[in-house]
Amino acid sequence: MSPTIDVQDLVVRYPRGEAVKGLSLTVEPGRCHALFGRNGAGKTSTLRALLGLVRPTSGQVKLFGLDVTQHEAEVKARVAWVPDAPGFHPWMTVAEVLGYAAALRTRWNLALQEHLLTRFELDLSAPTSALSKGQKTQLALVCAIAADPELLVLDEPTSGLDPLVRRQFLEAVIGVFQEGDPAKKTILVSTHLISEFEGVVDGFTVLSGGRAVLSTEADVARARYCRLRAWFDVDAPLGVPMKTVKPVSREGRMLEFIVDAETDAARGWLTAQGAVRIDASALSLEEIFLLAA
Amino acid sequence: MRWLVDYHSGVPVYLQLVQQAKSAMATGTLRDGDQLPSVRVLAEELKVNRNTVAKAWAELESEGVIENRQGSGCFVTGSKTPLRRAVRNERLAQGVDALIIQAHHLQVTDDDLRALLDEGLRRFHQTRRASGRGELT
Numbered sequence: 001m002s003p004t005i006d007v008q009d010l011v012v013r014y015p016r017g018e019a020v021k022g023l024s025l026t027v028e029p030g031r032c033h034a035l036f037g038r039n040g041a042g043k044t045s046t047l048r049a050l051l052g053l054v055r056p057t058s059g060q061v062k063l064f065g066l067d068v069t070q071h072e073a074e075v076k077a078r079v080a081w082v083p084d085a086p087g088f089h090p091w092m093t094v095a096e097v098l099g100y101a102a103a104l105r106t107r108w109n110l111a112l113q114e115h116l117l118t119r120f121e122l123d124l125s126a127p128t129s130a131l132s133k134g135q136k137t138q139l140a141l142v143c144a145i146a147a148d149p150e151l152l153v154l155d156e157p158t159s160g161l162d163p164l165v166r167r168q169f170l171e172a173v174i175g176v177f178q179e180g181d182p183a184k185k186t187i188l189v190s191t192h193l194i195s196e197f198e199g200v201v202d203g204f205t206v207l208s209g210g211r212a213v214l215s216t217e218a219d220v221a222r223a224r225y226c227r228l229r230a231w232f233d234v235d236a237p238l239g240v241p242m243k244t245v246k247p248v249s250r251e252g253r254m255l256e257f258i259v260d261a262e263t264d265a266a267r268g269w270l271t272a273q274g275a276v277r278i279d280a281s282a283l284s285l286e287e288i289f290l291l292a293a
Numbered sequence: 294m295r296w297l298v299d300y301h302s303g304v305p306v307y308l309q310l311v312q313q314a315k316s317a318m319a320t321g322t323l324r325d326g327d328q329l330p331s332v333r334v335l336a337e338e339l340k341v342n343r344n345t346v347a348k349a350w351a352e353l354e355s356e357g358v359i360e361n362r363q364g365s366g367c368f369v370t371g372s373k374t375p376l377r378r379a380v381r382n383e384r385l386a387q388g389v390d391a392l393i394i395q396a397h398h399l400q401v402t403d404d405d406l407r408a409l410l411d412e413g414l415r416r417f418h419q420t421r422r423a424s425g426r427g428e429l430t
Contacts, residue, residue, distance in 0.1 A: 030344065031344075032342055032344075167340075171340075174337050174340065174341075174342070175333055178342075182344060196340075199300075199306060199339060199340050199341030199345070200340065200342050219305040219307075222300060223304075271397065271398060276398075276400065280303075282303030283301075
């Protein structure tokens with residue numbers, strides 16, 4: 001089976017400059033992949049190229065094995081997205097928005113729509129102008145999931161929402177979107193709120209300046225980077241002979257550093273140096289992002 | 294039972310679930326015939342990917358400690374360990390090594406470590422007897 005997302009050497013150039021500078025990215029069906037990056041790193045431009053909203057300056061964007069620029073209608077029928085600030089015609093009610101969205105799609109799962117409306121307690125007769133930001137995002141998620149897409153694209157979906165709405169959003173993505181055929185339900189999420197998605201993402205790519213600076217599996221990343229803190233009876237030794245990813249911090253009897261893949265070797269070295277106590281803590285994805293970006 | 298995920302342990306999330314299930318079975322929190330939470334329910338609760346929970350349950354099933362009954366869920370199958378002795382010992386050896394290294398770091402003597410181990414085993418069997426499961430053979 002073709003990868004759900006297959007991006008090769010993507011360049012997106014705007015009159016004001018290059019937003020994406022040669023990005024390659026592959027996501028297999030059924031996986032949840034995240035794009036992490038600071039503002040201006042190229043996340044939104046990458047998503048826009050995937051969704052066919054902006055034409056790649058060069059490079060190739062394929063979804064389900066189909067070139068997005070050549071098979072626009074077929075690709076769009078299998079993708080749904082939730083933008084960071086969903087906008088609806090203010091005069092439409094929730095029911096009208098759903099009817100309108102359903103009319104534009106080839107597939108529509110009414111049972112899922114009803115289930116999600118109940119979950120979110122959305123009032124069908126409410127005009128969208130009366131919805132809060134959280135309710136607008138919920139409505140956008142109902143529209144996206146009810147369309148029964150194979151690929152769900154989430155662009156900063158939970159930023160600016162209160163914690164309860166964020167939790168409900170995530171539960172709906174895990175519990176409802178992934179319900180159908182988990183092997184086919186793929187998620188691409190761009191987010192600042194990394195800790196919230198920590199357990200959901202299988203893999204992630206850190207973007208910086210329009211390029212991928214780190215692309216890895218979440219479990220592999222957490223096993224790879226480890227913060228070690230050691231205490232000695234005397235002054236801490238100088239010079240750590242392992243590969244570290246941040247300046248070593250040494251304060252009197254305490255030594256702290258982050259190793260890259262050499263946790264066991266570093267522990268052994270610390271013991272040999274006479275450490276009386278060693279604390280080890282794997283880095284969270286957010287900490288790894290801060291190191292890489 | 295309460296399931297927990299620690300993202301600072303460096304242990305893959307699915308493996309943490311496997312280990313928690315096994316330790317719950319060993320201590321009697323989970324018993325023969327008990328049902329494990331469904332993939333969906335636990336994934337939503339822990340805010341983890343469903344594939345992660347599914348992978349953990351598949352691992353437990355392949356080791357023969359749970360049984361996936363089509364349509365009705367996953368159930369604990371029993372205390373019989375289908376793993377060969379060598380495999381079991383190999384799995385334990387890693388934990389034992391880690392324990393010895395930690396004891397060394399904390400400057401715990403070999404005798405103190407043995408005493409702690411004996412004490413731990415005694416408490417473990419006491420808990421099991423209290424929950425009506427008898428000794429491990």
